[in-house]
Structures are given as C-alpha cells and as structure tokens.
Amino acid sequence: MNPLLELTRIVQAAAQASSDADQVELIVESIHRAVGVDVCSLYISQPDHSMLLAASRGLDPRSVGHTLLPEGTGLVGLAARSRHPVNVAEASAHPDFRYVAETHEDAFHSFCGVPLVRGGQVIGVLVVQSREARLMSEEELAFLVTLSTQLALVLPMDPAAISRARGTSQRVRGVKGAPGVGIGKAWICDRDDLYKVPDKACADPEADLRQWHALLEQVTQEVEQERRSLEPGLSDAVTAVFSAYQMLLGDSQLRDGVAMRIRAGQWLPGALRQTVQHFADVFLAMDDPYLRARHEDIHHLGNKLYAAWTGNDARPVSSGKGPVVLVGSKLSVSDIAACHPDRLQGIVSFEGSTLSHTAVLANALGVPAVMGTGGLKQLNNGDTVIVDGNVGQVLLRPAASVKREFRRLQQAEQALKGELAELVNESATTTDGQRIRLFANTGLLADISPGLANGAEGVGLYRTEMPFMLSDTFPSEEEQEHIYRQVLGAYAGKPVYMRTLDIGGDKPLPYFPIEEENPALGWRGIRFCLDNSALLMTQLRAMLRAGRDSDNLHILLPMVSNTGEIDALRSLLDDALAQLGDEGYPLKRPPVGIMVEVPAAISLLPTWAPRLDFVSIGSNDLSQYLLALDRNNPRVAAAYDHLHPAVLREVARVTAIADEVGLPLSLCGEMASDPAAVLVLAGLGIRTLSMSAARIPRIKWLLRTISQADAAALAQRALHMEHAADIRELLQQALRERGLERLLNST
Structure with missing residues (x-):
C-alpha cells in the first residue's frame, strides 16, 4: 500500500x-x-x-x-x-x-x-x-x-x-443572507449550467455573431421586464440590482470577449462560457469577501444568456398557489422575479455569501434568505422548508411542533418589523439623551437605496473597488466620477465616507497581477496606492470632481500604518486640488481621515491628530490583526470574536485617544451590527456606527431603549472580564433584562 x-x-x-x-x-x-x-x-x-x-x-x-x-x-x-x-x-x-x-x-x-x-x-x-x-x-x-x-x-x-434517515427532519447550517423566518414548499430552481458547456468548433462564425447580438438584446429586454415585475411598491434597491445586470450586459468587455472567441473558431456557448469564467474567476480569486461575491453575479448572467440560447428558461413556479421557498445552487434575480412576491417566503442558496446579489435583493424585498448551505441532496420539490435567516439555518421537513414554534417566531418578527418601521425617521437617541448616528456600509449602487429606506444618516464606508474590478483596464477619471457622483447625490446633505482603492496583495487586479507569499501583510491598501500614485491621483481627482456640487464627501484611507503614508496622501490631495483649480473647478478641500485597522496605528494616533479630520475603526480587520485569526478560515473561525477582551480594550484605547485629541470617531464592521457589542460601543462613547442597511432599524431600537449610563456601566464590567464567552453572556443577559431578547433571535 x-x-x-x-x-x-x-x-x-x-x-x-x-x-x-x-x-x-x-x-x-x-x-x-x-x-x-x-x-x-x-x-x-x-x-x-x-x-x-x-x-x-x-x-x-x-x-x-x-x-x-x-x-x-x-x-x-x-x-x-x-x-x-x-x-x-x-x-x-x-x-x-x-x-x-x-x-x-x-x-x-x-x-x-x-x-x-x-x-x-x-x-x-x-x-x-x-x-x-x-x-x-x-x-x-x-x-x-x-x-x-x-x-x-x-x-x-x-x-x-x-x-438521519431520508425523509426525516433535518437541520442544515449556512450563512445569514437576509433576516427573518419563512415557511413554504421547496421549489428547486435547477437548469442547465453554462459552466458544463464543452468547447466545440464553430461551423458559421458570422451566424453565431448575429445570434450573440440578438441574445444580448433579448436578455436585456427580459431583465427590464423582470425589474418592472418586482418594482411596484418596493424600494429602489430592486431597480438598482437589475441595473447592475444591465450594466454587465452593456459592458464592452463581455460583448467583445465573446465575439473575439467566436471569431477565433469557438461556438457561441463555448465562447460565452470562456468569457464568463474569465471574469468570474478574477473575482473568485479575491480574498476580500465583498469582491469575491461578485463572481456570482457574472455566473448568474451567463446562465441566463445560456438559458435564452437553449430556450429552457421557463420557470413553472410562476404559476400555482401557496407559499414557496426557492432553492438552488445559483439562484438569480430572474428566479426571484418569476415568483409572485406574495408567495415567496424564503430563499435557500447552496452557494454564495451575505454579500451576494441574491442576498442583497432578498434584503431589499424583506425575504428571509440563507446562503452557502451546500447541496441539499435529500430535498425534493414540495418538501416543507423553514428558512431561518436570523441565525443562518434551514430546517427540512420539520415536525408539526417545530413548524408551530417557527410560525410563532415569524409572527413575532412581523410584529417587530412593524414597530421598527415607525422609527425610520427617528434618531438613535438613548433614554438619557445621547444621540448616536447610524450610517450604512455600501459598495454597489444596489446597496444605496436600502440604507436610505432604513433611515441611514450617511455612508460610513463606501468601497470604491468595483469600477476597477469590472474593467480590463484601469477605469478613467470620468468613469469613476460618474459612479461617485451617483453615490454622493443619493445621500445629498448626508456625509459619505469614500475609502480610497483598497486593492493589491490579496486582491490583485486582472490586468495587474501580484503574487506574494503573505498577501494579508503585503502590498495592499494605501501602500499599493502610493506606490502607484498616478492611479491614486486619478481617483482623488474623480472624487473631488464628483463632490464639487456638494459638501458631503469625506476621504478615508485604508491600512495606514506610518506617518509617511498620511503625508504622501495629503501632498497628492494638495496637487489634485491645485490641478483642478487651474482647470476651472472651484473646489473645497474635503475632510480626510484614516481607518484604524492596523494595530500600529493606535499608538501613533496622537502624533497624527494634526494631520487628520476624523478616524474610523475598521473592526473586522482590526480584530483579525489583533487576534491573528482569519474569520473566513473555517479551521480557526470559531475562535474569532470581536468581543474578545483584547479587541474591546484596544477599541476603548482608540476611543480615549480620539476624545483626547479631538478627532471625530466612527466604527464600521460587524461589531456595529451586533447588539451585544453595541452596548459596549455606546458605553465607551462611540457616537457614529456604520453597518449593513438591514441592521439599522434593530440597532436604532436598541439605542432608543437603553441609557448611556447603563451602557457605560456594562462597558466597564466587560473591560475587566477575561473571556469573550463571559462578556457575551453578560451583554446578552443585559438585553434580556431590558426586554430586548427579540434582538438575540435576529442577529
């Protein structure tokens, strides 16, 4: 052997x-x-x-x-x-x-x-x-x-x-896609997968080229029809999701890539598969979970184009009666659009993440969703399914007693949503009068409207990487300006914190490959940008031009670890302002700040204070660097907890330093949407939190229910504890005692 x-x-x-x-x-x-x-x-x-x-x-x-x-x-x-x-x-x-x-x-x-x-x-x-x-x-x-x-x-x-025997109840874990509880009959959305198409010689390239252009026109019209079918009475986020598909359909790289491969002798389906896989693989190779999730959008669109080519795009779920849970490996917005909103009770995707477009749309529609379950091989059409998006689990063929309990939770969830809807235009002010601003994290245009609909007071983190990821060349100043202007315009009168390009090392561009042994500690963030200062200058000019008619632009620098990086950025910004001034643009210098995510930045904050207008704690990266844990690595993810005593003490230290030197402070990341963590953050004196749009109403309710004094006392107790589990139990018990146990069922 x-x-x-x-x-x-x-x-x-x-x-x-x-x-x-x-x-x-x-x-x-x-x-x-x-x-x-x-x-x-x-x-x-x-x-x-x-x-x-x-x-x-x-x-x-x-x-x-x-x-x-x-x-x-x-x-x-x-x-x-x-x-x-x-x-x-x-x-x-x-x-x-x-x-x-x-x-x-x-x-x-x-x-x-x-x-x-x-x-x-x-x-x-x-x-x-x-x-x-x-x-x-x-x-x-x-x-x-x-x-x-x-x-x-x-x-x-x-x-x-x-x-467990086949046909019995089964519980399957996934990741949270959209909150809530849904109960319905499974409808498995399986169709031919573009990725299974073989290579084959093209018999008539000119005929395939004509068919390719006809397919693009047909699918573009279908996407528009699907958008209209979902649009009435719903948020603009639905429109924005479909707009992203329309943008991909109109992208010259997709159109020309398929055409080039057809001319090289590949038949249309093979050319489409090669092109789609090329762009999808670029995103799939990213370590950043937000950017990695974008590969699904391209695959969805490729499947839709292929289904149109085969003529197998019919979805019988569009007819019939009763509540439905859509289940599939790569559910797309087209699958969702085919189901009447009154019937759609939940979404289960074998693949994908919280950042998938499917999850974004589910949040916008208010449909519970669980992503990344893996294949549910023992599930059949018509089986009863419970989708628990609050904790990221799916129950297959549940017992009657289990269904009754989840129906009770479902009713409680609907009642809570009704109560929270009344708070949209209210401020997040504690019972003793302390105001805390709640901002949204965004990155796609599809993410913008949900934040506004849920009462976001601004954008705490806008990721600018997308235009760079969607292109085969560096996007022009005009292309970037167009996108940034839409974001700033949507949040007119509200602050928008735009992070400069956070790429490099673990997130290489397809047209600028980078290979490193340890990318997490390598050429990324501000390091990459400063070493490629022409790119950074173009981005700064685009931001400044986009914000020339408003005063809500804030520029945020990622992964800063030394003084020279801040000085270099300030110098480039001075040059950009001078250049645009000479070109006839009357511009005002926007506020500039840094993300505190590299531990070295904490000790240097007092030194940097005169150079900065604000600071923002990036809790996800800061926690990972402090704990030396990759929360996306299943082998160590269980040990990751942003309530770790070391993380809380460093957040407290940053808060104290910012207060001492007079720097406005915000925090973004998962801590901002964790009710237990928010008790500590509010108690430490952090007055601006930025989170996913869906979490804003719940955090607002929490903050309007507690007092600053109570939060401060809890924070001090937590800071003197030694174990993350003990800290979490302390804070969760505090939520229960204050009548906020419903938040524990929806985190």
Missing part, C-alpha cells in the same frame, strides 16, 4: 460523495479495503455526546444507525474522552471494554480507535478491528491518525446529520 496515494484517494472520494450517507459508507469501505482489517466502523458524536454507529464493514449491518454508546462508554468512549488513539491487541481484556451484543463483535479481538477532531471538538471515532489479537503497527496507526485528521475536515458540518 502506498499511504500517500491511499490517503489522497480516500479523502477525495469522501469529499465528492453524493450524500452524507454515501460519504460515510464510502469511508469505511475504502479503509476496510486499504488497511486489510476485518472491521472498519465510524462512530459519530451526537448532541448529548453519545456515540452512534453510523457506518460499518464487518459488524452486524442491523446495528448501524441504532447502536448508541453513552458518553465515555467503552473503548470508543475512551478514544473520544482522551482524544488519543486506543490501540489494544485484546479488547476484552481492557478495563474500559464494553461488549455490545447487537453488533456481534464476539469474533474480533484487536481494537484500534482514533478520534476525529474538528474545531477542538471530537466529532467521531474511527475504529478498525481484527480477528487476530494484534496491535496495529506504527505505520498502520500513523496512516489512520493522518487519515482521521483529514476526514474530520470533509465530514458534514453537522455530523449528527449523517445518521
């Missing part, structure tokens, strides 16, 4: 299994064959920490799915409890041995159990047994230990789901 080849083969096969049940069966069968033992079994940890026999080769098959070992019982329990392999030649002689009659394991003497550990928790035990009374060799044991480590990463996130 070649251990490396066997490891690779078993792990790859397990990862590609068509269902959870098939996966565990394949695992035990492959190990049984590779190691040459008489028995191979997989025990899976249950919620009460008992161990269920989920699969076996060699034990009585009737015991699979039924044999349950209480926590700590037998040699399996010993392996789980000790988190160390148990390797014995004669199992029955071991003091921890427990005979399980229904497995009929009498004939087997040796026992070797290896724990499967993920995220610090034992999720199962892999067991091999032999009729011969022998110890597993060092090589065999090393193979099993290595294999168990890798298998722990490919087993389902909810290992207990492995043992």
Whole structure:
C-alpha cells in the first residue's frame, strides 16, 4: 500500500460523495479495503455526546444507525474522552471494554480507535478491528491518525446529520443572507449550467455573431421586464440590482470577449462560457469577501444568456398557489422575479455569501434568505422548508411542533418589523439623551437605496473597488466620477465616507497581477496606492470632481500604518486640488481621515491628530490583526470574536485617544451590527456606527431603549472580564433584562 496515494484517494472520494450517507459508507469501505482489517466502523458524536454507529464493514449491518454508546462508554468512549488513539491487541481484556451484543463483535479481538477532531471538538471515532489479537503497527496507526485528521475536515458540518434517515427532519447550517423566518414548499430552481458547456468548433462564425447580438438584446429586454415585475411598491434597491445586470450586459468587455472567441473558431456557448469564467474567476480569486461575491453575479448572467440560447428558461413556479421557498445552487434575480412576491417566503442558496446579489435583493424585498448551505441532496420539490435567516439555518421537513414554534417566531418578527418601521425617521437617541448616528456600509449602487429606506444618516464606508474590478483596464477619471457622483447625490446633505482603492496583495487586479507569499501583510491598501500614485491621483481627482456640487464627501484611507503614508496622501490631495483649480473647478478641500485597522496605528494616533479630520475603526480587520485569526478560515473561525477582551480594550484605547485629541470617531464592521457589542460601543462613547442597511432599524431600537449610563456601566464590567464567552453572556443577559431578547433571535 502506498499511504500517500491511499490517503489522497480516500479523502477525495469522501469529499465528492453524493450524500452524507454515501460519504460515510464510502469511508469505511475504502479503509476496510486499504488497511486489510476485518472491521472498519465510524462512530459519530451526537448532541448529548453519545456515540452512534453510523457506518460499518464487518459488524452486524442491523446495528448501524441504532447502536448508541453513552458518553465515555467503552473503548470508543475512551478514544473520544482522551482524544488519543486506543490501540489494544485484546479488547476484552481492557478495563474500559464494553461488549455490545447487537453488533456481534464476539469474533474480533484487536481494537484500534482514533478520534476525529474538528474545531477542538471530537466529532467521531474511527475504529478498525481484527480477528487476530494484534496491535496495529506504527505505520498502520500513523496512516489512520493522518487519515482521521483529514476526514474530520470533509465530514458534514453537522455530523449528527449523517445518521438521519431520508425523509426525516433535518437541520442544515449556512450563512445569514437576509433576516427573518419563512415557511413554504421547496421549489428547486435547477437548469442547465453554462459552466458544463464543452468547447466545440464553430461551423458559421458570422451566424453565431448575429445570434450573440440578438441574445444580448433579448436578455436585456427580459431583465427590464423582470425589474418592472418586482418594482411596484418596493424600494429602489430592486431597480438598482437589475441595473447592475444591465450594466454587465452593456459592458464592452463581455460583448467583445465573446465575439473575439467566436471569431477565433469557438461556438457561441463555448465562447460565452470562456468569457464568463474569465471574469468570474478574477473575482473568485479575491480574498476580500465583498469582491469575491461578485463572481456570482457574472455566473448568474451567463446562465441566463445560456438559458435564452437553449430556450429552457421557463420557470413553472410562476404559476400555482401557496407559499414557496426557492432553492438552488445559483439562484438569480430572474428566479426571484418569476415568483409572485406574495408567495415567496424564503430563499435557500447552496452557494454564495451575505454579500451576494441574491442576498442583497432578498434584503431589499424583506425575504428571509440563507446562503452557502451546500447541496441539499435529500430535498425534493414540495418538501416543507423553514428558512431561518436570523441565525443562518434551514430546517427540512420539520415536525408539526417545530413548524408551530417557527410560525410563532415569524409572527413575532412581523410584529417587530412593524414597530421598527415607525422609527425610520427617528434618531438613535438613548433614554438619557445621547444621540448616536447610524450610517450604512455600501459598495454597489444596489446597496444605496436600502440604507436610505432604513433611515441611514450617511455612508460610513463606501468601497470604491468595483469600477476597477469590472474593467480590463484601469477605469478613467470620468468613469469613476460618474459612479461617485451617483453615490454622493443619493445621500445629498448626508456625509459619505469614500475609502480610497483598497486593492493589491490579496486582491490583485486582472490586468495587474501580484503574487506574494503573505498577501494579508503585503502590498495592499494605501501602500499599493502610493506606490502607484498616478492611479491614486486619478481617483482623488474623480472624487473631488464628483463632490464639487456638494459638501458631503469625506476621504478615508485604508491600512495606514506610518506617518509617511498620511503625508504622501495629503501632498497628492494638495496637487489634485491645485490641478483642478487651474482647470476651472472651484473646489473645497474635503475632510480626510484614516481607518484604524492596523494595530500600529493606535499608538501613533496622537502624533497624527494634526494631520487628520476624523478616524474610523475598521473592526473586522482590526480584530483579525489583533487576534491573528482569519474569520473566513473555517479551521480557526470559531475562535474569532470581536468581543474578545483584547479587541474591546484596544477599541476603548482608540476611543480615549480620539476624545483626547479631538478627532471625530466612527466604527464600521460587524461589531456595529451586533447588539451585544453595541452596548459596549455606546458605553465607551462611540457616537457614529456604520453597518449593513438591514441592521439599522434593530440597532436604532436598541439605542432608543437603553441609557448611556447603563451602557457605560456594562462597558466597564466587560473591560475587566477575561473571556469573550463571559462578556457575551453578560451583554446578552443585559438585553434580556431590558426586554430586548427579540434582538438575540435576529442577529
């Protein structure tokens, strides 16, 4: 046996299994064959920490799915409890041995159990047994230990789901797409995927070119019709989402890319696939989750164009009665538009993230959504589905009692929405009179209207990367000005904080590739911009021109870590103002500030104060750099918590420094939309918070319900605690005591 080849083969096969049940069966069968033992079994940890026999080769098959070992019982329990392999030649002689009659394991003497550990928790035990009374060799044991480590990463996130029979209730975890609870019958939106189209020679390039231009015109009209079908009585965000699709359809890079490939001899579907994959892969390679999510928009559009070419774009969900939950791997706005708003109760996407266009639209429509669930292989059309967008979970075929409880939550959610709608035009003022401004984070034009509709008092973070990502060349000054002017105009009279280009290192441009061993600490943010000062000058000029008729532009610098970076930016801004003044633009110098996300910036804030007009804490990056944790890495994400004592103490230090030197301070990131964290932030004296638009009403309600004095007392208690879990429990209990427990169900 070649251990490396066997490891690779078993792990790859397990990862590609068509269902959870098939996966565990394949695992035990492959190990049984590779190691040459008489028995191979997989025990899976249950919620009460008992161990269920989920699969076996060699034990009585009737015991699979039924044999349950209480926590700590037998040699399996010993392996789980000790988190160390148990390797014995004669199992029955071991003091921890427990005979399980229904497995009929009498004939087997040796026992070797290896724990499967993920995220610090034992999720199962892999067991091999032999009729011969022998110890597993060092090589065999090393193979099993290595294999168990890798298998722990490919087993389902909810290992207990492995043992559930088909047709029974099932809970699946995903990520929050849009808040709320929805209950309805599943409608699976499957269609031909453009990415499965093969390459093929083009028989008649001129005919394919004509068909390509006709397809563009047809789909452009369809997108406009879909926009109109959703538009009445809904926010402008719906229109903005479709506008993004129309922008892509009109983009010369898409049009010309397909045409070029057709002329090179590729048939139309193949040319479309190659072009779409090229642009989608550019975004998919980004480490920034917001930019990475944009690859889905391009894939959605490619599928729509391909469906129009095949003529298979019909969606029967547009007819019929009753509540519907749309389910699919790549749900698009077209799928949503095909369902009557009164029927649409929820959205479940196998792929995607909180930043997907699907999630953006779900938020705008007020439809609960869960993203990134992975394929729900045991789900059929018509199955009852509960979409819990508040915590990012999906319940398949729930029991009647579970449905009743979620209907109660659904009614409570609707009542809360009604109450919060009355606060849209009210300020976020504490009961003892302290005003806190609530801003929105945006990046797409589609994100703008939801912020205004939810009462945003400005834009705390506008990401300017998008024009650079959508082009095959650096966008011109005029192109950037056009986009920035729309954002500033939409928020006329309200402050807009525009972050300069945060790209480089881990977010390379398709036409400016960068390769680094450690991109998180590399050529990114202000470092990249200053090293490419001509690009930064163009962007500064575009911002200044866009803001010439208003006074709401604020320029925000990312990833600042030294004084020279601020001085260099100020010098470039002086030059830009002088140039535009000579060109006849009467301009006023906008306020300039930095994002505090590199820990080094904290100590230098007093030195920088005379050079700055404001500061903004970027809580996501600051937390990651302080904790040395990538919250998007599933192996360490569980340890990430912005309520970590070190994070809270550094936020408190920044707040104190800003107050001492007289710098206006804001905070953006997930902390700003976490009700527990907001108690601390308000108590520390932070008076401006920026968050996703959907979270503004809830945070406003929270702030209007508490006093500044209470928040300050809670903040001081939190700052003296040592564990993030204890801090969170303190703050959540404070919310319950103040009658705000409903916020805990919607975070």
